[in-house]
Amino acid sequence: MHAWNGHGADRSNALGQVLVFFLLPISWLFAGLVAIRRRLYQHGFYKQTTLPVPVIVVGNVMVGGVGKTPITMALVNHLKAQGLRVGVLSRGYGRKTSSTLAVSPKSQSQNVGDEPLLIARSCQVPVFVGNSRVDAGRALLSLHRDVQVLVCDDGLQHWPLARDLELCVFDERGVGNGHLLPAGPLRETWPRQALSPNVPCWVLRTSGEAGPNEFAVQRHLADYALQADGTQRSLSSWWDTPVQALAGIAKPEVFFAMLREQGMNVAHTQALPDHADLQALHIDTSQGDVLCTEKDAVKLWAHHPQAWAVPLHTTLPPELLAAIDAHLAAVQHAKLSSPHGHQTA
Template sequence: MLVSRWLHLNLPKVWRSRNGLARLLLPLSVFFASLLAIRQGLYRLGLFRNVRLPVPVVVVGNVVAGGAGKTPLTMAIVQHLVAQGWHPGVLSRGHGRPTQDTCAVQSSSTPAEVGDEPLLIHQKTGVPVWVGPKRADAGLALLQAHPETDILVCDDGLQHRALARDIEVCVMDERGIGNGWLMPAGPLRENWPRKVDLLLHTGQNDVGGGFQARRQLADWAVDGQGRRVALDSLRGQPVDALAGLARPEGFFNLLGDKGLSLHQTTPLPDHFDFAAWPKAALLRPLLCTEKDAAKLWQHQALALAVPLELTPEPAFWSALDRLMGALPKR
C-alpha cells in the first residue's frame, strides 16, 4: 500500500521530464511498446475482433495515465446530445468496484457496486448507464433494456479497441503528453501522435491543434443532506480538502483559485473507497470532489462536495455536431 501510494504521488512528477529515473524505466517502456504493437497487429489481422453496435458510438478518453477531464466531458457531451434531441446511453468499465459483472447503474446503486464515476454520471445526467469490463456487452445490454437509445457514449474507452467507434474524442490537460515516453518511463498509454476526431485541451500545454475548454469549480458546495453552501461564505477561514483522484493537486489548485485558504490537504489514490475513514467531528469545513462524495458521506455527512464545471468552447460543439451529422444511417 505504501509503495502504491508513493508511485501514485511521485510518478507524475517523474513523467514531466526525461530525467534519470525515467531513463531507468525505459527498458520497461520498450517492452510495453512491443506488447502494444502485437495487440494492434492482432486486431489488424482479425485475430482479435472489435464489435460494432447497432447505434453510433462516441468514445471519450485520453492517451496519458491519470485524469484529464474524461468524465466531466462525457457528462457535458451527454447533456449536449440530449439538447440536440438524441437519446444517449453511457458505457463505462466501472473502475474501483470489486466485481467484474455487467450491470445497470441504478439510483440506488453504490460506488462499490458500479464504480464512483458511472454513479456520478447517472446522477448528473439521468440517462441509462451500464458498466462492464467488455464495453460491447454492456452496450448490447443497455440497448436491450432501453431500446429508445440511439447513441452511446463510452467514458474512458480510447484504448478499448474491442468496441468499434464512430467518433473518438481525446482529452488533454496541462500536462500534454509529459515527457513523450510510453509507460512506465512516461505517462503515455499509447503512442502519440495518433489520429482522433476531436482533441480537447482542458489546460494549457505544448500539444498543437484541437479546441480549448474552461475547467473551474462551481460557486457552491453541497453536503450529504443536500444543503448548499456558497464557497464565498468559506473565505477568510481555514478549510480542509481531500481528493481521491489521479491528480488530486488539480482539485486543490482549483479551490485556491476560488480564494479559499487550505489548511490541510489530503491526496488519496484514484477511486479511494473510504471504508476505514473515521467518523470523527470536523475541526474545519471539509471539501471533497463530487466523485468522492457518495463514499465519504457514509462516514462524514457534513463533508462538502464541490462540483466541477467543464465548458468547451463553442467551436468544439460545432465540430462535434458536424461529425454527428455525417454519421451513416443504421
Template sequence: MNPLLQNAWRCSGGLARLLWPVAQFHGLLVCVRRALYRRGLLRSERFGNVVVLVVGNVVAGGAGKTPLVMALLRHLQACGITAGVVSRGYGRQDDGCLEVRPDTPVNESGDEPALIQRVTVAPVFVARKRADAVRALLAAYPATAVVVCDDGLQHYALQRDIEIAVFDDRGIGNGWLLPAGPLREPWPERLRQGVNLVLHTGQQPAFEGFTSRRQLADEAVAPDGHHIALAELRHLRLGALAGIASPEAFFSMLRARGLVLEKTLALPDHHDFSAADLGGFDGLTVLCTEKDAIKLFALPGDHGVPLLAVPLDFSPEPAFFTAMDALLAPLLSKLPSRHGHQTT
C-alpha cells in the same frame, strides 16, 4: 493510481533510459495488438444500429474524461439526441453487467459511473466487457442513438465511430511509452489511427487541439442536497481532501476562490474512503470533489465532520461541439427512425 503509472510521470534521465527496453517491447505489443484487431484475428464487435463515441486518453491516469463525458451528454440531450453511457467501472467489486441506478451501491457501479448517472440522469451500464454493456443498454433503451463509452480508447474489442482523446496540462510527459513514460500508445502516431478530436482540459495545452474551460461552481453541496455559496465559506475553518488524479489542482482551485485551507489530504485516484480518512479534520468543515462525495456522503455512522462537495463547471469551447456535431450528423442520418434524435 497504480504506483507503476505514477512513476511513469516522473521518469526522466537515467531511470527512463533504464526502462527504455521495456517501453520498446511495450510499444511492439501495442502495434501487434492493433494489427490483430485490424485484420480480424482478434474479435471486435460492431453495433450498426447506434453511434459509438469513445472518450479516452493515451496517457496513464486521469486527464478529465469523466467531466467531458458529462458535458457531451448534456449537449446531446439539449440537441434532442437520446444517449446512454457504458463503462468498465474502475474499482468495482464485481465484473458483472448492470445498470447504474441512483440506489446502486458505489462498490458495485464504480465512482465515476455513479457520478455520471446522478448528474446527467442518462442510462449508464457497466461491465468488464464494454460490448456486453452496450448490448444491455440497447436492450433496455432501444431508442438510444448514441452510446458514449467512458474510457476505452485502447479497448479495440468494441468498434467505434468517433474517438475523442483527452489531455491535461501534463501533455504526453516525456513522450515515452510505459513504463519509461506515461504513454499507453505512441503519440502522435495514434492521432493518425482513428482519433477524430483532441481536447485539452488543462490551462496550458501542449500541442494542437480544442480547449476547454474548467472552474469550480459558485456553490458547494451538502449531503442533504442544500447549496451554500463558496463566498459564505470564507468565515469557516476549512479543510479539503481529494482522491482524484490531481488532488493539488482541486486544492489550488479552492484557494483561488479565496478559501483558506487549514489542512489538506491528497489520496490516490478512486480511493476507497473510510471514516479514518476524516481523522485530523476535527473542528473543520471539509470540502471534497463531486466524485469523492459519491463515497464520502455514503459513509456509515456519525463521523462528526461536516462535508461539502464542490462541483466542477467544465465546458469545452464551442468549436469543439461544432466539430463533433459535424461528425455526428451523417452517422445519425443512417440510423433507423426509431432512434430519438434530430439531424440539424
C-alpha cells in the same frame, strides 16, 4: 516520476533518466505487442463489434487522471440539450464486481465504480459498467431501446468496441517523455495509429496550451457546494471561516488550489489516493466544515452526509460541439439501415 514527464533537472530526475534508459527495451517490446495487436484488428483476425447507434469514446493515452469524466459529463449534457437520448458505458474502474451491471443513482460505488455512479447521479442517463464494453452496450440498448448515442467513458484502448469518434484528453503533461510503459507514461504510441481512417480522433486539453487542431477545455469550480440531502450553500459564506478540504482524485492539489482561488480559507487538506476507500475515513469536524469533490462525495456521503461537495464545471468549446454535432448527424444517417450490432474487421 519526473523522468516520465520529461522535465526537471534535479538529482532525482537524473536517477530517473537512468532508470528510463534501462526500461526502454521493455517499452520497445510493449510497443511491438501493441502494434501487432493493432494489425490483427486491422486485418480482421480480431473482430470489432459495431453497435446500432453512434459511439463516442472519451479516453487518454497517458496513465493517470487527465480529467476525462468531467468531459464525458459535459458532452452527455450537451447531447441531451440537443434532444438526443444518451447512454454511457464504462469499465467501472476500482469496483469489486466483475459482471455487467446497470448503474442507478442508488448504486454503491464499490459495486459499480466512482465515476459511473457520479455520471448516473449527475447526468440522469442510463449507465452500464462492464469489463466488456460491447456487452455493456448491448445490455444497455436491450433495456433502453430509445437510446440514440452511446458515450464511453475511458475506453480508447478497448478495441473490441467499434467507435465513430474518439476524444483523446491531455493535461499539462502532454505526452511526457514520449515513451511507452514502463519507461514512460504512454499506453500506446503517439500520434495514434487509428484502427480505421474513417474514425476521427480529436485532441482536448484540460490544462496547458492547446496546439493547432486541438481544443482547449475550460474548467472552474462552482460558486456553491451541496450536501447529500440537496442543501446548497454559497462558497462565499465560508470566506471568513476556516474549512478543511478532502480529495481522493488523481491530482488533489489542483482541487485545493481551486478552492483557494475562490477565496476559501483552507486550513487543512487531506490528499487521498485516487479511488480510495473512504468507508473507514475519520473526519474531525472541529477543524471546520469538510469540502470535497463530487467524485469523493458519491462515496463519502454514505458515511459522512454532512460533507459538502463542490461541483466542477467543464465547458467544451463551441467549435468542438458543432463538429461533434455534424459528425454525429452524418454517422446517424449512415446507420439508419444497419443491422442491430454486427462485427466488422
